[in-house]
Amino acid sequence: MLTLIIVFGVLLVLGILYFIFRIGNLVSLVKGKEDEETSWNSINAYLFLFFMIGSLGAFFWYSYATFDGYNLPVASEHGEVTDYLFWLTMAVTVVAFTIIFIVMFWFTFKYRYEKGKKAEFFADDHKLEIAWTVVPAIVLALLIFSGLRAWNDITDEASKDAAVIEVIGQQFLWTARYPGKDNLLGHHNYKMIDASNEFGLDLSNENSWDDFKSLELHLPKGKEVKLMIRAKDVLHSVFLPHFRVKMDAVPGMHTTFKFIATKSTAEMRSETGNPNFNYEMACAEICGKGHFSMRFPVFVHDSVEDYENWLKSQDAWLKQNPDYLKQVPAEKREAAIVKAGIPADSKEAIQQAPAVTLN
Amino acid sequence: MATIDIHPQTSTHHHDDHAHEHEHHHGNFWTNYVFSEDHKVIAKQFLITGMAWALIGGILSVLFRLQLGFPDADLSWLKPILGGWLTPEGKIDPEFYLALVTMHGTIMVFFVLTAGLSGTFSNFLIPLQIGARDMASGFMNMLSYWFFFVSSVIMFTSLFISTGPASGGWVIYPPLSALPQAMQGSGLGMTLWLVAMAIFIASSLLGSINYITTVINMRTQGMSFTRLPLTIWAFFFTAIIGVLSFPVLFAAALLLIFDRSFGTSFYLSDIYIGGEALPNQGGSPILFQHLFWFLGHPEVYIVLLPALGITSEIIATNSRKPIFGYKAMVGSMLFIAILSFVVWAHHMFVTGMNPFLGSIFTLLTLIIAVPSAVKIFNYVTTLWKGNIRFTAAMLFSIGLVSFFLTGGITGIFLGNSAIDIQLHDTYFVVAHFHLVMGSASFFGMVAGVYHWFPKMFGRMMDERLGYIHFWLTFLGVYLVFFPMHYIGIAGFPRRYYSWTNFETFSGFADLNMLVSAAAILTLSAQFIFLFNFIYSIFRGKAASANPWNSTTLEWTTPRNPGHGNWPGEIPTVYRWPYDYSKPGAKEDFIPQHIPYSETPESNLPHENELIKLELNNGSIDVEKNKH
Numbered sequence: 001m002l003t004l005i006i007v008f009g010v011l012l013v014l015g016i017l018y019f020i021f022r023i024g025n026l027v028s029l030v031k032g033k034e035d036e037e038t039s040w041n042s043i044n045a046y047l048f049l050f051f052m053i054g055s056l057g058a059f060f061w062y063s064y065a066t067f068d069g070y071n072l073p074v075a076s077e078h079g080e081v082t083d084y085l086f087w088l089t090m091a092v093t094v095v096a097f098t099i100i101f102i103v104m105f106w107f108t109f110k111y112r113y114e115k116g117k118k119a120e121f122f123a124d125d126h127k128l129e130i131a132w133t134v135v136p137a138i139v140l141a142l143l144i145f146s147g148l149r150a151w152n153d154i155t156d157e158a159s160k161d162a163a164v165i166e167v168i169g170q171q172f173l174w175t176a177r178y179p180g181k182d183n184l185l186g187h188h189n190y191k192m193i194d195a196s197n198e199f200g201l202d203l204s205n206e207n208s209w210d211d212f213k214s215l216e217l218h219l220p221k222g223k224e225v226k227l228m229i230r231a232k233d234v235l236h237s238v239f240l241p242h243f244r245v246k247m248d249a250v251p252g253m254h255t256t257f258k259f260i261a262t263k264s265t266a267e268m269r270s271e272t273g274n275p276n277f278n279y280e281m282a283c284a285e286i287c288g289k290g291h292f293s294m295r296f297p298v299f300v301h302d303s304v305e306d307y308e309n310w311l312k313s314q315d316a317w318l319k320q321n322p323d324y325l326k327q328v329p330a331e332k333r334e335a336a337i338v339k340a341g342i343p344a345d346s347k348e349a350i351q352q353a354p355a356v357t358l359n
Numbered sequence: 360m361a362t363i364d365i366h367p368q369t370s371t372h373h374h375d376d377h378a379h380e381h382e383h384h385h386g387n388f389w390t391n392y393v394f395s396e397d398h399k400v401i402a403k404q405f406l407i408t409g410m411a412w413a414l415i416g417g418i419l420s421v422l423f424r425l426q427l428g429f430p431d432a433d434l435s436w437l438k439p440i441l442g443g444w445l446t447p448e449g450k451i452d453p454e455f456y457l458a459l460v461t462m463h464g465t466i467m468v469f470f471v472l473t474a475g476l477s478g479t480f481s482n483f484l485i486p487l488q489i490g491a492r493d494m495a496s497g498f499m500n501m502l503s504y505w506f507f508f509v510s511s512v513i514m515f516t517s518l519f520i521s522t523g524p525a526s527g528g529w530v531i532y533p534p535l536s537a538l539p540q541a542m543q544g545s546g547l548g549m550t551l552w553l554v555a556m557a558i559f560i561a562s563s564l565l566g567s568i569n570y571i572t573t574v575i576n577m578r579t580q581g582m583s584f585t586r587l588p589l590t591i592w593a594f595f596f597t598a599i600i601g602v603l604s605f606p607v608l609f610a611a612a613l614l615l616i617f618d619r620s621f622g623t624s625f626y627l628s629d630i631y632i633g634g635e636a637l638p639n640q641g642g643s644p645i646l647f648q649h650l651f652w653f654l655g656h657p658e659v660y661i662v663l664l665p666a667l668g669i670t671s672e673i674i675a676t677n678s679r680k681p682i683f684g685y686k687a688m689v690g691s692m693l694f695i696a697i698l699s700f701v702v703w704a705h706h707m708f709v710t711g712m713n714p715f716l717g718s719i720f721t722l723l724t725l726i727i728a729v730p731s732a733v734k735i736f737n738y739v740t741t742l743w744k745g746n747i748r749f750t751a752a753m754l755f756s757i758g759l760v761s762f763f764l765t766g767g768i769t770g771i772f773l774g775n776s777a778i779d780i781q782l783h784d785t786y787f788v789v790a791h792f793h794l795v796m797g798s799a800s801f802f803g804m805v806a807g808v809y810h811w812f813p814k815m816f817g818r819m820m821d822e823r824l825g826y827i828h829f830w831l832t833f834l835g836v837y838l839v840f841f842p843m844h845y846i847g848i849a850g851f852p853r854r855y856y857s858w859t860n861f862e863t864f865s866g867f868a869d870l871n872m873l874v875s876a877a878a879i880l881t882l883s884a885q886f887i888f889l890f891n892f893i894y895s896i897f898r899g900k901a902a903s904a905n906p907w908n909s910t911t912l913e914w915t916t917p918r919n920p921g922h923g924n925w926p927g928e929i930p931t932v933y934r935w936p937y938d939y940s941k942p943g944a945k946e947d948f949i950p951q952h953i954p955y956s957e958t959p960e961s962n963l964p965h966e967n968e969l970i971k972l973e974l975n976n977g978s979i980d981v982e983k984n985k986h
């Protein structure tokens with residue numbers, strides 16, 4: 001396949017070369033050597049004209065014909081706004097682009113060299129120059145202000161009852177941590193990370209007892225979500241293409257992004273007509289060898305209740321790793337057992353375990 | 360020599376010429392061609408090194424395009440070159456893919472479009488166009504090249520070490536670039552990258568300081584700032600930007616070296632990697648990004664302004680018209696140069712930077728579109744009612760304007776922080792900067808080579824091969840980068856080895872194949888240029904002193920100007936550089952050194968006033984020469 005394409009490419013190049021030389025030779029034969037330069041000049045001028053028509057034609061045709069192929073469906077509230085801004089900017093710029101593109105290549109064609117012609121000595125025109133400084137400035141100002149308003153809304157503080165979800169990037173996978181019933185994420189400390197305690201949960205903090213881990217990002221539909229983003233090792237970037245969400249994960253700091261999903265996975269499946277459709281999260285900041293493989297499945301529940309039912313069905317991390325009760329200060333252990341929902345029969349054994357203090 | 364050179368307007372010149380010629384004839388191979396202090400030789404050294412780098416950078420890009428366009432292809436036939444970097448199935452290793460991307464970026468941005476472009480044309484044109492015998496300091500100029508050479512050798516060596524060259528992206532964001540345990544390329548490869556760049560920065564500063572000094576101090580009589588060709592204005596602004604921004608990259612690199620080797624925590628904090636929690640705390644990766652982009656964004660204009668300057672000159676010459684709005688052109692370059700320092704954080708809207716800064720930088724970034732638009736309008740108006748000769752240089756200049764338009768307009772999307780959320784680090788960005796900065800600057804550089812080749816080597820390049828080279832490259836570049844807009848709007852992230860892990864990014868195999876095929880075509884077309892270049896140096900048609908009927912001073916030198924440029928007196932300048940097709944004039948161009956007193960038929964009313972001053976100046980000159 002590849003060999004074929006390479007051979008084809010080489011043949012194409014050689015063919016074009018031969019063709020152009022042949023035309024050149026024929027033209028110079030007909031016109032005589034003196035006019036050869038002028039003929040080449042005309043060939044180039046015509047080629048620019050053809051290029052202008054052909055490329056604009058291809059641009060408009062492809063953009064129209066394959067619109068559904070490159071236009072990703074949007075599934076978040078702010079995404080509707082940024083998409084609107086995107087297409088508004090597209091409309092403005094495509095109009096400007098098309099006009100300038102046509103005018104420029106028309107000029108190159110129209111004013112090609114002619115023997116004995118003299119160019120116009122036209123060095124400046126202040127009215128013209130002021131006009132084309134002021135007009136783009138005004139148009140840009142409008143675009144800037146509509147963009148800034150959207151940006152300020154998007155980056156504003158999340159509301160207090162937003163669902164908080166922590167997303168953690170590491171080479172080369174994502175994990176999510178949900179805050180449990182208290183809707184508060186427990187403290188973490190990177191020095192407490194070990195093979196089981198991937199989050200570096202600080203179990204002396206009571207908020208951490210009911211936190212749970214998920215290998216899939218579950219989101220409610222129609223409820224604000226606040227993503228708390230961090231990274232363990234190098235930079236990563238949370239990218240949720242359908243939700244128009246992107247924010248870097250930075251070791252040593254928390255970044256956040258708030259948004260409201262507007263379409264559940266089921267709705268998107270029927271909208272796209274693809275029963276296997278799934279939302280996905282990707283990494284958008286180079287992070288090493290496996291950068292391209294950091295897929296994190298995303299599921300949007302049909303309703304907030306549905307989402308909350310899912311939350312309830314999940315086991316706290318501490319319940320799954322009861323050994324770590326040792327890290328809970330002895331006097332708080334009873335409370336931790338209750339909060340993590342650890343069944344009564346395993347309580348006894350753990351209660352007897354000696355207290356362990358971290359070094 | 361240097362002491363004499365800093366007095367350009369004295370009668371010692373005549374005496375000086377003998378010294379120059381003396382050296383020119385009796386210098387040995389080493390002083391004439393290797394450790395030369397002649398700005399023209401140094402320019403050629405930069406050009407040829409830059410071309411070698413461009414070829415390497417281009418080949419690297421085709422290698423990773425093979426992976427992206429033909430992911431199933433068996434590349435075992437590349438085994439002799441790539442060896443262990445191919446997987447047993449004949450695929451490019453994912454980590455080596457990142458190394459290719461990183462080195463392609465580094466090489467193209469710094470070694471080709473900074474050193475190759477500014478190094479060649481600032482060196483070659485500044486003394487010739489302002490009427491100087493050489494640079495302010497020939498020795499510093501020579502050092503500038505040899506620092507660049509050493510830097511090149513180190514960077515080139517890093518391609519061949521067993522752990523591979525730097526692989527964390529050309530922006531080398533820590534912690535990835537700081538931790539050898541994060542990826543192989545962050546080991547020795549990164550160390551060599553940092554050392555090479557530190558030396559590169561020294562080279563760039565030596566060059567820039569020289570350019571600035573020369574432009575300010577060594578203009579010939581009558582060459583006021585308002586009579587400078589736009590090329591010189593562009594090189595002048597570029598050098599100033601370089602002097603102000605490159606030291607910041609040096610600082611960023613130095614702190615990174617400390618973090619890597621001496622246990623500091625400027626950029627590192629709370630890291631757990633390879634089963635171990637690192638002791639570093641309190642650093643910020645965002646700090647590095649600020650420092651990097653404080654150079655990184657002005658760097659865009661370091662790369663672009665010289666190309667725009669070259670294009671202004673070529674478009675005016677070949678339209679046989681004055682450049683439209685000379686003052687607006689200078690003004691917009693000045694404005695761009697200033698603004699280039701206050702827009703850097705538009706690369707960082709979604710990196711965790713304070714969103715309020717995002718608003719400020721959106722505002723400042725979009726302002727920069729205004730002077731850029733003015734430049735495009737001025738180019739187009741220069742073509743209007745011209746008498747356009749399509750030399751190869753002119754074709755590439757028109758190509759540049761076309762790319763500058765196509766790629767510049769997408770900047771309006773990316774500079775708007777709200778829209779950038781989705782587009783950041785997707786192929787939309789790749790399309791944008793490759794057109795507006797990469798291809799546009801590259802076209803400026805190639806246009807410059809075609810245009811000034813006769814003055815560099817005394818021979819003409821073959822124009823027909825130039826046309827073919829242009830059309831293949833022009834179409835090729837559009838076919839490579841235009842489809843990337845669609846891929847980017849669809850959300851495809853940059854620096855992905857493969858997209859098959861994601862349903863969302865499963866399409867566009869056809870476009871990616873087209874892009875890769877076009878990349879191969881574009882690279883192949885460069886060999887036509889390479890052939891033309893080498894062939895013409897030795898066998899090209901002999902050039903006349905002023906083959907393009909151009910007005911600027913370099914064309915008043917002999918066919919092969921020696922060290923010192925003009926065999927006799929340096930010409931005095933009497934007029935601006937764009938007197939093309941002046942009404943009433945006998946020819947369609949009046950060179951800068953022709954006094955108004957000799958062209959009464961074409962003078963504008965205010966120019967007749969200037970004749971008196973000319974006579975005065977003239978007599979002063981005569982007086983001086985008698986001593």
